[in-house]
Amino acid sequence: MAKDVAVIGVGQSSFVRGYEGSIRELAFEAFREAMQDAGITQKNVDASIFCSAPEYDKQRSPAGVLAEYLGLIPQPTFYIETVCSSSSSGVKVAYSMIKAGLHDVVVVLGFQKMSEITSAESQERMGRGADIQWEAPFGTMMPAYYALYAQAYMAKNGLTHDDMMNVRIKSGTYGQTNERAVYRKGVKASDFDASNPDARMAGAVAWPIRVGDACANADGSSCVILANAEKAKAFSKKPVWILGIGAASEAVNMAARPDFAKGLSVGYNAAAEAYKMAGLTPKDIKVAEVHDCFTIAEIMAYEGLGFAPMGEGKQLIREKATYKEGRIPVNVDGGLLSKGHPIGATGGSQIRTIVLQLRDEAGSMQVPGSPDIGLVHNVGGVGLYGNVTIFGR
Amino acid sequence: MGFEKFGRKSFTGVTKTAKFVDLLTEGKVEGTVCKQCGAKFFPPRADCASCLSKDMDWFEMPKKGKLETFTIAYYAPFGFEKDCPYTMGLVDFGELKLFARLSKDLKPEDVKVGMDVAIKPLQYEDGQMSFEIAKA
Numbered sequence: 005m006a007k008d009v010a011v012i013g014v015g016q017s018s019f020v021r022g023y024e025g026s027i028r029e030l031a032f033e034a035f036r037e038a039m040q041d042a043g044i045t046q047k048n049v050d051a052s053i054f055c056s057a058p059e060y061d062k063q064r065s066p067a068g069v070l071a072e073y074l075g076l077i078p079q080p081t082f083y084i085e086t087v088c089s090s091s092s093s094g095v096k097v098a099y100s101m102i103k104a105g106l107h108d109v110v111v112v113l114g115f116q117k118m119s120e121i122t123s124a125e126s127q128e129r130m131g132r133g134a135d136i137q138w139e140a141p142f143g144t145m146m147p148a149y150y151a152l153y154a155q156a157y158m159a160k161n162g163l164t165h166d167d168m169m170n171v172r173i174k175s176g177t178y179g180q181t182n183e184r185a186v187y188r189k190g191v192k193a194s195d196f197d198a199s200n201p202d203a204r205m206a207g208a209v210a211w212p213i214r215v216g217d218a219c220a221n222a223d224g225s226s227c228v229i230l231a232n233a234e235k236a237k238a239f240s241k242k243p244v245w246i247l248g249i250g251a252a253s254e255a256v257n258m259a260a261r262p263d264f265a266k267g268l269s270v271g272y273n274a275a276a277e278a279y280k281m282a283g284l285t286p287k288d289i290k291v292a293e294v295h296d297c298f299t300i301a302e303i304m305a306y307e308g309l310g311f312a313p314m315g316e317g318k319q320l321i322r323e324k325a326t327y328k329e330g331r332i333p334v335n336v337d338g339g340l341l342s343k344g345h346p347i348g349a350t351g352g353s354q355i356r357t358i359v360l361q362l363r364d365e366a367g368s369m370q371v372p373g374s375p376d377i378g379l380v381h382n383v384g385g386v387g388l389y390g391n392v393t394i395f396g397r
Numbered sequence: 398m399g400f401e402k403f404g405r406k407s408f409t410g411v412t413k414t415a416k417f418v419d420l421l422t423e424g425k426v427e428g429t430v431c432k433q434c435g436a437k438f439f440p441p442r443a444d445c446a447s448c449l450s451k452d453m454d455w456f457e458m459p460k461k462g463k464l465e466t467f468t469i470a471y472y473a474p475f476g477f478e479k480d481c482p483y484t485m486g487l488v489d490f491g492e493l494k495l496f497a498r499l500s501k502d503l504k505p506e507d508v509k510v511g512m513d514v515a516i517k518p519l520q521y522e523d524g525q526m527s528f529e530i531a532k533a
């Protein structure tokens with residue numbers, strides 16, 4: 005496994021509802037932390053890449069505006085978008101530019117101010133998140149699409165509502181200790197009990213998905229600074245290397261997709277490519293961040309990443325194997341479910357968590373035993389795009 | 398023109414596959430088939446993704462299939478709220494699949510993965526044309 009490109013700095017804003025500032029100020033929060041983490045100045049940065057889902061932005065072509073605010077002009081800058089996986093796509097592009105020898109140090113900044121638009125506007129855009137020609141006319145929305153997968157898993161793989169609830173309970177366990185998370189309360193089984201009038205999470209959204217199965221919207225930013233081997237060794241005491249990158253895409257229309265009981269194809273296709281490039285197998289992964297936009301998505305990720313056989317993802321949550329002390333800790337920062345999901349910032353935030361884990365600097369979230377290999381699984385849309393990135397010390 | 402009549406609410410006005418709506422008014426749910434290589438598509442396409450041809454024909458979709466999966470929407474996007482709750486699902490015909498809403502006369506508690514279902518054109522009271530998944 006080649007150690008050619010490393011992460012030398014990571015940063016993340018707090019993920020919050022209704023950020024009290026503009027998008028450029030939000031971006032600066034993650035940038036400041038990552039630059040201080042890397043111990044470099046803007047003169048050391050050769051290029052920048054900005055990532056978000058543009059339907060939430062009022063600013064057109066944000067890259068130039070943000071590059072100026074961050075003090076990264078006149079270096080080249082541009083914008084990358086794959087909805088919820090935008091910032092891990094940005095990292096893939098930065099990796100490629102560094103590996104090609106075009107640049108030595110590249111900043112990847114993911115951001116989203118979901119509160120930039122009103123909830124009515126957000127509702128309207130939500131319905132157009134997938135195929136607007138052939139599916140949106142039926143009244144589709146994100147939870148309904150993931151519910152199609154959940155229903156197939158319940159009918160064919162023996163998945164239960166309790167399994168999905170237990171994914172949410174796990175995320176709550178860690179979300180309450182993550183000071184950057186938007187949802188910092190613990191979650192109990194009684195929160196999902198429909199007979200309990202105070203149950204916050206029991207309401208049906210798109211059956212079988214309930215309120216508690218869905219992640220929280222948030223405003224937030226993330227920043228990942230990448231460097232070639234020479235600069236990484238010069239700037240960083242603890243570089244974290246990119247060992248493998250895999251990416252895939254899938255049909256937007258549900259009618260063109262393979263077996264729903266096998267989960268999102270972008271998950272298993274991107275994972276296969278990343279493992280092959282890294283020369284590693286699922287057993288080598290010591291800690292992982294997966295794209296749990298819904299509880300079912302985490303179960304599907306267990307299988308797509310090879311942590312469990314196809315159809316058996318439920319066993320990992322039943323055995324608590326994905327808790328911090330388990331066989332393969334997953335989303336021990338609270339995941340999207342508790343930390344929040346500011347679309348364009350999410351991938352970079354997942355990468356930050358894994359980098360801190362591999363540096364033994366994750367504080368209360370730290371997985372015991374000094375993990376040396378970590379994985380990030382970041383999905384865009386309803387499995388429209390998928391990036392799997394493997395990191396090592 | 399014409400495609401704004403498709404579905405409960407259309408977001409697409411102009412498409413080379415707008416004849417789909419005319420076929421619905423004739424009672425037919427059709428996909429497209431490539432005249433060059435025979436590849437079949439649903440939803441319909443004007444261009445063949447297999448051989449790049451633009452020489453496409455229409456063919457009638459199978460009328461019966463099995464329900465692969467479904468969901469019941471209790472919340473809806475802007476403009477669809479009055480329909481709640483409504484059920485949407487995916488039908489597997491073997492070679493092709495189809496996504497649509499389920500007919501109102503299929504009660505949610507009677508809907509099961511794997512059940513036999515039929516496909517039917519549907520006209521809404523406001524004149525919009527669609528198709529739905531109904532009892533076999």
Ligand SMILES: [Zn+2]
Pocket residue numbers: 431432433434435436445446447448449450
């Ligand atoms: Zn063809």
